[in-house]
Amino acid sequence: xxxxxxxxxxxxxxxxxxxxxxxxxxxxxxxxxxxxxxxxxxxxxxxxxxxxxxxxxxxxxxxxxxxxxxxxxxxxxxxxxxxxxxxxxxxxxxxxxxxxxxxxxxxxx
Amino acid sequence: xxxxxxxxxxxxxxxxxxxxxxxxxxxxxxxxxxxxxxxxxxxxxxxxxxxxxxxxxxxxxxxxxxxxxxxxxxxxxxxxxxxxxxxxxxxxxxxxxxxxxxxxxxxxxxxxxxxxxxxxxxxxxxxxxxxxxxx
Numbered sequence: 001x002x003x004x005x006x007x008x009x010x011x012x013x014x015x016x017x018x019x020x021x022x023x024x025x026x027x028x029x030x031x032x033x034x035x036x037x038x039x040x041x042x043x044x045x046x047x048x049x050x051x052x053x054x055x056x057x058x059x060x061x062x063x064x065x066x067x068x069x070x071x072x073x074x075x076x077x078x079x080x081x082x083x084x085x086x087x088x089x090x091x092x093x094x095x096x097x098x099x100x101x102x103x104x105x106x107x108x109x
Numbered sequence: 110x111x112x113x114x115x116x117x118x119x120x121x122x123x124x125x126x127x128x129x130x131x132x133x134x135x136x137x138x139x140x141x142x143x144x145x146x147x148x149x150x151x152x153x154x155x156x157x158x159x160x161x162x163x164x165x166x167x168x169x170x171x172x173x174x175x176x177x178x179x180x181x182x183x184x185x186x187x188x189x190x191x192x193x194x195x196x197x198x199x200x201x202x203x204x205x206x207x208x209x210x211x212x213x214x215x216x217x218x219x220x221x222x223x224x225x226x227x228x229x230x231x232x233x234x235x236x237x238x239x240x241x242x243x244x
Contacts, residue, residue, distance in 0.1 A: 009128065010244070041127045071134070092131070096138045099237050100113045106239045 003034045003104040007095070010109060012046035018055040021109060026062045038095050039087075040069040044076060049084045060086035067094065114145040116235040118228055120243045122153025123182040128241050129157065133185050135239075140192045140199060147235060148201045149228035152243070153211070155203040158186040160215045183217050190219040202227050 006025055012018035021037065029035050037059060039047055046054040047068045060066055067090035068083065080089045099106055117136065121128045132148075139146050150157060164179035166172055186201065193199025202223035208214050232238040 007239070009131065040131055092134045092138045093142070096115070096135060096142060096144065099115055099135075099239065100139075100144060102236075104237055106237055108239055108241045 001033055003098075003101060004028050004036070005095070005098045005104055005106045006035070006037045007106065007108045008037055008039050008043035009041040011042035012055055013051075013053075018046065022055050022058060024107075025059055025064050029062050029064055035063075036065045036067065036098060038067045038069065038090065038098070040072050040092075040095075042072075042076075044068045044072045044078060047073075047083050047087045048078060049082065054084070056084055056087060060084070069095070113143075114147065114235040115139050116147040116149065116228070116231045116238040118149045118151055118238070118240040118242075119154035119157065120152045120241065122156050123159075123162070125153075126243070128243075129154075129182060132241055133182075133189065136189050136199065137192065140189065140197050143197050144236075145197045146193060146199045147231040148199070149204070149223070149225075149231060150201065150207075151204045151225075151228075152207050155207045155211060155213045155216075157182045158201065158203070158216045158220045159183055159213050160217050186220070187217050190217075194219075200231070202231075 006021060008021050010017050025035050025037060046056050056066055066087045068087050070089050070091050098104060117132060119132050123129060136146050160183060162181040162183045164174050164181055166174050167177050190199055202221045203216060205222045205224055
């Protein structure tokens, strides 16, 4: 088993914005890997529970841990109560901890 | 965190993408945790520590340089190099060919010149590596 951290910076509502993440992350999870998605910059826009057609519920249903950068949320006026309950508010400090964890592969998107 | 090193490859030029800000935040966080950081600046990212960057007034709003307090990426890089001046260590390498193409040789102090082989070496010697590519 390998740990994967996907750092999702792209607006999921852009054309093809979330397709790569969904396919890559769920595929790795099916192969029994530990997968975390860290949302940053416009990547946090899909974390709002009122966001239509967000790809994130499919990820959390697949057992993927989804974290959202607090700074990016604040910049966009998104409060923690607006998030999908499965999405955890997090920080770059927590991301760094994940990155230096042993046997972790990091992918920026 | 003893004996941990993080390597980042950056590609975005200054003032064009939030990627630069996020990269700076990651570097700052790692240094505060005592983690050594290597940065390999490639393509437009070699301009991040460009010494000739200058803050400017805003003629539309009628504000002065001082009132605008415009942040430059060279100032951010200088602060990070100061944080990583010893232990932990921040090593910033600009791709030499990218520098020459862009006339970006005049970097702030502490920035080294190198090449992709340096990135390979840094990644090989690191706990982990992260490539922040342009979109």
